[in-house]
Amino acid sequence: MASLTVLSKSDKETIELGRMLGQHLQEGDILGLAGELGSGKTCLTKGIGQGLGLGPGEVITSPSFTLVNEYQGRHRFFHMDVYRLEHVSEFLGAGLEEYFYEPAVLVLEWADKWLEILPDHRIMIELLILDHTRRKITLTGEHPRAEEVIGSLKEGLGLPNSWTES
């Protein structure tokens, strides 16, 4: 298992982390984001979009009326926010698990609600609110592909002083 913990001190730092992460992603990668409302899941997703090469005009917002937004960067990219669904049966009933097997990068907010159906190669990212501006962001992965992505991100970060690793 690979893990990396980063302390973000602003929304800009969270976007930057997402951007660096996005640069390492390929089709088939699945990122499961967990953390309470306002913890920065959508903010991190904006950065991931940038790292996937989305144009500056393509603004990532929470898909509130749709469950999934689709973007085209270096790879196809789906952003799924299924906050309003409560049971795995609703998720499966909406056919959403088909997105797990698309040739695309998938970011799923509220992923802790769907752990039992998420593929093994998922990278889980937990965002914890420490205070107004600080978030503890922990990435974990067990599958070799997830370990590879987390390892590349660690190398890329070079872990400057303000960021912590565990």
Ligand SMILES: Nc1ncnc2c1ncn2[C@@H]1O[C@H](COP(=O)(O)OP(=O)(O)O)[C@@H](O)[C@H]1O
């Ligand atoms: N370090 C930080 N990282 C991310 N967001 C932060 C941070 N500090 C403050 N914020 C603020 O917290 C909010 C996060 O919102 P959002 O990304 O939509 O959260 P979520 O999608 O988890 O509900 C934004 O208003 C953002 O400006």
Ligand SMILES: [Mg+2]
């Ligand atoms: Mg959100």
